[in-house]
Amino acid sequence: MNSSSTAHPLPPVAFRQDASLIGLVGLAHLISHFSQLLLAPLFPWLKDAFNASYAELGFLMTVFFVTSCAVQATSGFVVDRFGPRPVLFAGLTLLGIAAFGYAASTSYWMLAFFAVVAGVGNGVFHPVDYTLLNRKVSAPRLGHAYSVHGITGSLGWALAPAMMVSIAFAFSWRVALASAGVLAFAVLAVLWFQRERLSLPAAPRPVSGGSAQPTENPMAFMxxxxxxxxxxxxxxxxxxxxxxxxxxxxxxxQLHGVPLALVAVCLTTYMLCAAGGMVLGGFLASDPARCERVVGVGFGLAAGVALVLALGDVPAAAVPVLFGAMGFTSGIAGPSRDLLVKKSTPENATGRVYGVVYSGLDIGQAIAPLIFGVLMDQGQFRGVLLGLALVQLVLIASAFNVRRVRRTVVVPVAST
Incomplete structure (x- = not known):
């Protein structure tokens, strides 16, 4: 089997059909990212309610991402076996149950249990989403599909703190989390009524009835x-x-004397500008041959901004602007980043490959706070930004290394 998934181009598809599928998948992806940040904005309330330290509350996020990583690495096999739609519905259901579970929790360990439930639900989305997009969206619109997918994820991250904190102030943290559960089930209802647009058979399975029909090794992609x-x-x-x-x-x-109000604006500015960058990145990703170059330029510019923040003499008012620039350049690379995986994915193994590859996201998010949190505790603020620039430069090398090692591979098969 060829390692590329472009051996059989998709036939032309009506714009409305593509757009509706992209919108539905994006809506589900928004809820996935939204659910990742349900607890963190409420830490001040949860700290008092459960008499917990910030370290203990942070451990809930570690539980969530470790669980999500394990599920993400394995759920791709389930997606390839049974199709993406039932797995998507199960994931959304678990996220809704977890949100209501958080709201009803009476102890720290109840929160931890529902963090596991939420991690299981969150772990299915990337294998589901990319299987639907890669197999149902027409090739000329695939870059835009990746762009919308990334934008909705960023909007989910932006929505969570705004919604959770606002409702917690107006009512209580329990009402805020229950409202998140209502939102998850509302989106599930929308997708249920549009379920025919999400229909997709399981990936074809080789026949194993005779010696002339060898069975593909499902682990061969590894x-x-x-x-x-x-x-x-x-x-x-x-x-x-x-x-x-x-x-x-x-x-x-801390480095540039930025008032606390402006510090809070930096992340919002980064996320909104990243969404804008993804729109442009969708057009740049229309040519898969240049995806590594787009990733290289995007993260190269982002690393440059991080270095300016670390080493430059920057006015306080300019810091949010620089975060916006860093978000925009990173966002440009987003759709081409997803094409890196598609170009390395064997046919009929989309769920498995995306499940394993995207589990790297959860592992990275679980490990980074352990490293950079130590730098923050030691007051090494310049080191944090230099470390950010270094990681972004590593991304450039990684992208071109993907292209270097990508080659046509004859996938081993198991004898019948």
Whole structure:
């Protein structure tokens, strides 16, 4: 089998059909990212309600991402076996149950249990989403599909703190989390009524009835070097994202005397500008041959901005602007980043490959706080931003290394 998934181009598809599928998948992806940040904005309330330390509350996020990583690495096999739609519905259901579970929790360990439930639900989305997009969206619109997918994820991250904090102030943290559960089930209802647009048979399975029909080894894709290079790329991508989300705004604020109100604006500016960059990135990804160059330029510029924040004499008012620039350039690379994986994916193994590759995201998000949190505790704010720039430069090397190792691979098969 060829390692490329472009051996059989998709026939032309009506714009409305593509757009509706992209919109539905994007809506589900928004809820996935939204659910990742349900607890963190409520830490001040949860700390008092459960008499827990910030370290204990942070451990809930580790539980979530470790569980999501394990599920993501295995759920791709389920997607390839049974099709993406039932797995998607199960994931959304679990996220809704977890949100209501958080709201009803009476102890720290109840929160931890529902963090596991939420991690299981979150772990299915990337294998589901990319299987639907890669197999149902027409090739000329695939770059735009990746763009919308990334934008909706960023919007989910932006929505969570705004919604959770606002409702917690107006009512209580329990009402805020219950509202998140209502939102998850509302989206599930929308997708249920549009379920025919999400229908997709399971990946074809080789016939094993005779010696002339060997059975493909379902683990053979793991022997493709480019798959593991993609895994490494997403590991470092998640580290960079985690630093931006958790530490970089505060570190830059400490270095440049930024008022607390402006520090809070930095992350929102980054996310909104990243969404804008993804729109442009969708057009640049229309030519898969240049995806490594787009990733290289995008993260190269982002690393340059991080270095300016680390080493330059920057006015406080300019810091949010620089975070916006870093978000925009990173966003440009987003759709081409997803094409790196598609170009390395064997036919009929989309769910499995994306499950393994994107588990690198969860591992990176689980490890980065352990490293950069120590730097923050030691007051090494410049080191945090230099580390961010270094990780972004590693992403450039990783992207071109994916291209270097990508080659036509004869996938081993198991005898029948």
């Amino acid at each position: 022997q493709i070097p480019a798959v593991w290079m993609c895994f490494g790329f997403f590991f470092f991508y998640a580290m960079a994202l985690s630093v931006v989300q958790a530490f970089a705004p505060v570190a830059a604020g």
